[in-house]
């Protein structure tokens with residue numbers, strides 16, 4: 259008896275020929291993964307990326323992206339999370355237990371501290387902030403309960419570039435794991451694992467996506483046992499990424515080195531120009547002579563992200579600086595970075611840094627952060643010039 263068309267539309271026997279190849283890989287989307295037989299179902303193993311179990315545990319598309327991100331970071335294993343912040347949370351949840359202590363740099367990505375204050379604290383995990391420019395200070399803070407040290411190069415918003423290898427060594431000699439937030443370096447500016455760090459996390463939302471339209475994070479390791487701890491927590495928390503989002507990142511990876519270089523060049527051009535302006539007290543760009551941690555940047559990096567902050571002179575009012583930001587036309591006001599559109603964001607340092615950290619010489623004035631898009635540098639400079647004129651006369 260011929261089968262009903264409703265059945266036929268689902269179980270049609272045709273299989274397209276294999277061997278299809280195109281520049282972009284196929285996009286597989288699944289919750290259910292179909293097993294050939296019961297034995298295959300019973301033999302499933304989601305840990306090693308050797309087979310498929312359930313959409314949440316990976317598809318050919320997410321496995322491919324994991325391999326490419328691991329290669330980008332110079333690591334071996336990768337877990338993908340639905341955002342950069344989810345990747346940070348995954349590391350914390352995989353490695354920390356009640357009674358443990360976590361150390362974070364005092365210029366860490368803000369939501370990473372909010373996570374420690376708001377969630378980890380409720381589970382009995384303590385955290386303290388350390389000065390990332392003081393390796394000996396970090397070494398002195400590490401105690402018997404310290405289990406994990408996060409490092410970030412450079413610090414979010416205020417852009418101090420630390421001695422990464424020094425910080426990692428201080429933790430390692432005391433048997434403490436280290437995790438790097440490598441969103442700025444993106445696997446391009448320096449080889450993260452050369453520092454000895456155990457875990458490299460990245461917000462793929464930024465450079466690897468490059469479109470301002472995908473949220474994703476990655477956690478890369480070289481150590482199989484460490485990866486398994488992360489993978490188990492990843493599985494139990496139900497973290498996964500959508501096939502179409504993985505597709506967008508896979509597509510964008512091909513242009514990552516070119517975009518990184520282009521935005522780096524624009525960033526240095528504009529940072530240099532802004533440093534000559536009388537309204538600007540200081541430009542915080544790690545590749546610029548005199549920037550906090552510039553020597554560490556020079557020793558470790560071959561490039562810089564197209565991202566910098568400017569301290570407007572304290573003689574101006576906050577309102578004048580806001581007027582400058584509002585007067586910009588090509589630089590749009592928005593969070594995140596590394597997309598095609600240049601972005602600007604004024605930050606209120608007193609809300610973000612301890613009173614002690616704010617005493618630092620390079621943090622006097624009003625901070626505005628710029629992220630380079632892919633527009634022409636000359637047009638962006640003209641935009642900055644007209645907005646300076648508009649706000650400061």
Ligand SMILES: *Cc1c(COP(=O)(O)O)cnc(C)c1O
Pocket residue numbers: 341342343344367414439441442461462463464473474475594
């Ligand atoms: C953006 C960012 C994150 C978080 O990424 P999301 O995908 O936005 O959650 C983490 N760390 C740094 C340094 C970032 O810039």
